[in-house]
Amino acid sequence: MPLLNKLRTTGAGSPGGATDMRSLAGLRTALTLFFALDGFLFAGWVVRIPAIKQQTGASAGDLGLALLGVSAGAVVTMTLTGRLCRRFGSHPVTVVSAVLLSLSIALPALTHSALALGLVLLVFGTAYGGINVAMNSAAVDLVAAMRRPVMPSFHAAFSLGGMLGAGLGGLVAAGLSPVAHLLGLTVAGLLLTAAAGPVLLRHPSPAAPEAVPADERPRARLDGRSRRLVTVFGVIALCTAYGEGALADWGALHLEQDLHAHPGVAAAGYSLFALAMTAGRLSGTALLERLGQTRTLVAGGATAAVGMLLGALAPTVWLVLLGFAVTGLGLANIFPVAVARAGAVAGPGGVAGASTLGYGGMLLGPPAIGFLADWFSLPAALTTVAVLAAGAALIGYAARDA
Structure with a gap:
């Protein structure tokens, strides 16, 4: 540490x-x-x-x-x-x-x-x-x-x-x-x-x-292993932030356009996601003390993947809203844990590297969803959030000994 x-x-x-x-x-x-x-x-x-x-x-x-x-x-x-x-x-x-x-x-x-x-x-x-x-x-x-x-x-x-x-x-x-x-x-x-x-x-x-x-004192230059670990945790952060950016920009549109929800209900979709994420983070310390970092990453990624599949593909508004809430709970602690582990490996430089990759994921999510929605459909595009959340879980498990 x-x-x-x-x-x-x-x-x-x-x-x-x-x-x-x-x-x-x-x-x-x-x-x-x-x-x-x-x-x-x-x-x-x-x-x-x-x-x-x-x-x-x-x-x-x-x-x-x-x-x-x-x-x-x-x-x-x-x-x-x-x-x-x-x-x-x-x-x-x-x-x-x-x-x-x-x-x-x-x-x-x-x-x-x-x-x-x-x-x-x-x-x-x-x-x-x-x-x-x-x-x-x-x-x-x-x-x-x-x-x-x-x-x-x-x-x-x-x-x-x-x-x-x-x-x-x-x-x-x-x-x-x-x-x-x-x-x-x-x-x-x-x-x-x-x-x-x-x-x-x-x-x-x-x-x-x-x-x-x-x-x-932290070294100005990181060795190769530290750089690789920071990149791994940065990619985990990217997978999480991709989902946050995608739901912020496209969640309400999915509810209104694909399920014909009332605009007020559609607007509440992201609010429900954000509330669930906040609740997950408030309980994150207790969760980490009980499960540890690796299990928290893996469980969070798997939960978010299931939740987003429900949110993207469910045929009714209320099931989609439930999926958004489950996704928020799953994603809640992945970014904080990834940044914390990158910082433990490499100090401020590790935090900077992981944060930059994570922020890039938030920027990548909305336009990527837009392009995929044009090529396929918006529900299909939103399933990429589930894919990346599952990817974060797998990467977190693979990096369990780091």
Whole structure:
């Protein structure tokens, strides 16, 4: 396990031991808030995309190109952030990225052309990619220090933050302009960072020379075996994120187009998936303590595969909704476990590599489903989510001794 961010441990009954446990609890709370903030801000931006599209006068094609700015900025920055975490530590990089994310979320509402929107989304994507790698790196180190598999709880906070951000955005969309809404998110983000950031900054920077002895610092270059393991866990993350992206963009359409569901019921399909995923992550720590990482990966992938086959091929709306919920439960803990194992192997660089591949899966899912739906049908295309979930289970089992 990496020694980054590990606090000095003492006897359980000693004053020093109690202090360390309080420090770990404080770190866990602060990191949980940053995960929730990330989901909250991103969802707040997403619900204002239609209004900003109208404001900029962008066509559907122009908007699609502009939105690539988020993806491009995130993917490029994820690799760079791993190096920054090794040099400066994941704690300071998390705090700086949170400030940048909070500031940059206000920029899209100030644009009036598709080109300007694409440029500011590049900045937003840069901050988004940076905070995802940095806070996951910090979480991996905290998991090692706590000696408990609490990684899913952080991702549950991200999911809860996203649900809160989307719900709040939907409530204020009719009464607030995009400028007022997104500026409000900037203020909220900066306030939370000001409250939680000092907790991270008070602890030694995990990659700073004074924090880690020279022989314990992460190597800038990984050996061949470490690279292969990071790639394996990154592919597992990709398989999960592919399903998330596919259901986010195509789940409602499948219900409405193929099963003639009411638009309200169709819209509830992804919400049910997201709720099930959040519930799965909230129970993820207990599941990991009971089953271990490999069994959790295999069981999750198999469950998601069965659920998505039901969701894609079932003949009734309610069976499809049940399938979406089962899929959410199955996929819930695969991404957190994959990123945690990549971080345990290779530190921040491992988190960066696995996160980049995982994010690529989220980008790959929607267009891949679209192309396959054109060639075959949407239900047939959605079965690829089941195929990749089963693939994640098989890869997780094959990597059981890693």
